[in-house]
Amino acid sequence: MAAGVWSEAMPVRKINLAVSLIAATLITPSLSTPAHAAERRVIAVAPGPLDRAIAVLAQQSGVDIGSAEPGLSRVMTRGARGRLTAAAALDQMLAGTPYTAQRLGGGSFRIVRRAVVRQPVARERQPKRPLTPPPVEVSPEIIVTATKRATSRLRFPGALTILRPSSGVNIRNDAANGMDEAIAATPILQSTALGAGRNKLFIRGVADSSFTGPTQSTANVYFGEVPVAYNGPEPGLNLYDVDQVEVLEGPQGTLYGAGAIGGIVRLVPHAVDLLGVSANVSGGVSATKSGDPGGDIAGMVNIPIETGVAGVRAVGYRVVEGGYIDDIRRNLRNVNRVATTGGRLDVRVVPASGWTVDAGVVIQDLTAPDLQYAERGMGSLSRASLLAQPFSQQYFLGRVVVDRRWEDGLHLVSATGFVHRDAESRFDATRPIRPNAPIAYDTDERSRLFSHETRLSRAQPNGAGWLVGVALIHARDAYARKYGAPDKLRDIVGVTNRTLDAAVFGEAGLAISPALTITAGARLTHQRTDGDPIAKLKTTTYIRGLSSTRLDPTLGVSWLLTPTLAAYARYQSGFRTGGITVAPGVGRVTDLVRDTIHVGEIGLRKERHGPLGLSASIGASLTDWRHIQADLVDKSGFPFTTNLGNSHIYGLEASANWVPLSGLKIDMAMFLNETHVADADPALRRQVGARLPNTPPFAVSGSVGYEWSLSADTHVSIDAGWRYVGRSTVGTQAPLDVSQGEYGSTHLGGTWTRNTIRLTATVDNVFDVKGDRFAGGNPFALAARNEYTPLRPRTFRLGGAIGW
Structure with a gap:
């Protein structure tokens, strides 16, 4: 059986969960040759809903992971990172949740509810997560969040770039990095060099002038869900402890309104x-x-x-x-x-x-x-x-x-x-x-x-x-x-x-x-x-x-x-x-x-x-x-x-x-x-x-x-x-x-x-x-x-x- 997410026979109230897990598997095909559950691999599962995290882990580890439990999409997990076995990654991912992983024959796992969920239980000491995991080689399903509707990068109808720390020369994990690092990583981004806090960003050649003044920038910068400015230059925020930088080429007038012309x-x-x-x-x-x-x-x-x-x-x-x-x-x-x-x-x-x-x-x-x-x-x-x-x-x-x-x-x-x-x-x-x-x-x-x-x-x-x-x-x-x-x-x-x-x-x-x-x-x-x-x-x-x-x-x-x-x-x-x-x-x-x-x-x-x-x-x-x-x-x-x-x-x-x-x-x-x-x-x-x-x-x-x-x-x-x-x-x-x-x-x-x-x-x-x-x-x-x-x-x- 190909490695991935599977589900047992289940009543009607669990069908929606099964469909979502199967869909995640189809969108993120697994490796052609399943890995043994004891094999260590580079794992990078981001924090988020547990059902999606399970699907991503199945693809990255190359093992079968299934569940017939309802409500996994409502449970948040902190994810898993490091060079780990599938079992160790599941331990990291399920720690603090009301679920645990049962090992099945053939190196597969089943996610089940813990026997006791309301009593304090002593958790095994988890392996330390590396401060900076090695560059992630597996590319399961990259979700673009700047589109305001979670869309896989493959199916997004437009040009975009995603930069992550410790990936080639993209952006580093320390405070010495800033927007200059992101600009150096992709020629789609250009900038003036008057100085931090006074520079103007340009995307895909939509550049108006070299000087800052009262006009809106052609490229809007957002911190999470909110804009960092309306008029004037890019304020030069440091990128320390930033998970990723998403560049959506413009214009983006429908989703972001005035100013996002680049x-x-x-x-x-x-x-x-x-x-x-x-x-x-x-x-x-x-x-x-x-x-x-x-x-x-x-x-x-x-x-x-x-x-x-x-x-x-x-x-x-x-x-x-x-x-x-x-x-x-x-x-x-x-x-x-x-x-x-x-x-x-x-x-x-x-x-x-x-x-x-x-x-x-x-x-x-x-x-x-x-x-x-x-x-x-x-x-x-x-x-x-x-x-x-x-x-x-x-x-x-x-x-x-x-x-x-x-x-x-x-x-x-x-x-x-x-x-x-x-x-x-x-x-x-x-x-x-x-x-x-x-x-x-x-x-x-x-x-x-x-x-x-x-x-x-x-x-x-x-x-x-x-x-x-x-x-x-x-x-x-x-x-x-x-x-x-x-x-x-x-x-x-x-x-x-x-x-x-x-x-x-x-x-x-x-x-x-x-x-x-x-x-x-x-x-x-x-x-x-x-x-x-x-x-x-x-x-x-x-x-x-x-x-x-x-x-x-x-x-x-x-x-x-x-x-x-x-x-x-x-x-x-x-x-x-x-x-x-x-x-x-x-x-x-x-x-x-x-x-x-x-x-x-x-x-x-x-x-x-x-x-x-x-x-x-x-x-x-x-x-x-x-x-x-x-x-x-x-x-x-x-x-x-x-x-x-x-x-x-x-x-x-x-x-x-x-x-x-x-x-x-x-x-x-x-x-x-x-x-x-x-x-x-x-x-x-x-x-x-x-x-x-x-x-x-x-x-x-x-x-x-x-x-x-x-x-x-x-x-x-x-x-x-x-x-x-x-x-x-x-x-x-x-x-x-x-x-x-x-x-x-x-x-x-x-x-x-x-x-x-x-x-x-x-x-x-x-x-x-x-x-x-x-x-x-x-x-x-x-x-x-x-x-x-x-x-x-x-x-x-x-x-x-x-x-x-």
Whole structure:
């Protein structure tokens, strides 16, 4: 009998459970040759409903696991991780639940209710779970949660990327990682490099400009179920203790509303474990060539308050990135140091069967005493400025998520979030004609965001099912400015925008046949944006702005060609709101026109079911982008916002994950695109025919890693990665048509793990490539066309971690 999930003859009230377990087996085919139950394998079963966890474990272990018990979908398990036998994995998975595993003949197991479930029982000491399990080779059924209807990655009708810690060069398990790690792992993601907390993310070439301002980002970032911002840059949250990063290529207007025209980046944190106490501490030191040393330290503790009912998870971290750029005019070395301090606190409560309530806060403080750019002709990694150009950001996110699951598959989610972001910047605006008379340009940003969404869904991994929901957003973004001598700054006109966004949305997937699923949906949005020109942050009056009602449809098709190969096609639209914005010149404002986007895409996706083989995807897309909103700077360096014009983006992307033999993994990804500005704004005639900024026509990344066992509890791995970014420009017209990119960077790493102890060594930018991540920095010096943002020089890091 093939390894998998089976069920005995049972009464009618148990048929639904049997069907769901059998379906899980069909969707996740087992290995062709069953493994003996005593064989140790790499097991990685995520926390979740017990019935799904059993199905995944059966596939990963290669043994038969069955049950005739009702209600398994309502029981949560903490999962199992490590190189384990099937019996040991079941012990981990069933600990703290009212079920146990009975061993049957032929290496099979049956899940049954414990003889005594209400009396305290002494549990056998479980094997320690490794702090960081070896890279998972088995790819059972990867479920995409950012779709808001749990859908298997194979059957999702669109392009997406999922990044996990300790998988090639994706994202690491320590606090030294951040969004830069995710960007390096996939060429689909691009970013500016003004500095953490000020960078803009771009997905699949949908890039508006290199500068931050009052416009919405083209890529929305979510922390779990709630957005981290409405307008402005990506806040640079640390990825420590994050389970995975999901990138859904856009637009995603039907599910996520205004602003998601490029796509969604969803950070999925580790959930509170209600079944066991756990903790870990990690840290590291780094040395950068010709720069200051850096370091990081982080810790996590998870404590069940009442087993299976309530618990807390706390995370804290401190990261210091040593500077490596000198300012020769002020006679200072390594001025571009960055320090990030933050933490999270999450509480989970299960008040009744099927109900889960998660509440949490994220706090992060970021300080950078100076900018990241250098100037050509000033010596290696040097510049000359009269003033320090610091940046600071204080960020707070609060969230409450109520989750209700019924045994028949009905799923209710209600998520509420609140964001409080304050950021201050200074730029050196000293005029070249008076180089010894310092002039400062200061910005003060105050962003407040309230978001709420409630949705009800029923989903199947093949994409069938339905979803309906309502959403409400209230955002207020103030952008104040000052200009003048540092001791005599005067207020100049800024803007405050207040946006109210209410929407109802829905999506349904219909299985025409077992192989063919069609998905259709729409979002009806009513949005009003009021603005006010301000000279200070406080304002009491608003100018009535734009008010609009818009329908954004979506249509997708998924066709299962073989059990491991599917084709997809998709159409989706989206938009960004307009409003009052800063116009060219000092003291002027104007109305910004809403921009819209329409995307059609087709592709193929192959999943690897088993320890060896190929997982890959390839897709092509066509994007029609109208009235592009962009934050720009004029020739004097003053920022303004305008509508650039229209553009078409032609994209081709591909990725592959190949495991040719046990322990060896090879990853490759690439993105090709062609894009030009057409029908430009009459005031910006020279833009016609220019490429959109920050969109290299070619980008590629790759990695190779090998892991082997020295003993049952000791493992060693090595990995190497390379990334190439093609040429792009800062903007579409002089003086912003300055080249950047055209560099390649290499990474090497090694890890030694024994039980809960991990030691790591990495080398980034192995060949010490200077490169240019972003041909900018200080907008008031862009006219000289000699700014560039170099890659961090060759950097060594030694790290370690221990868990309990």
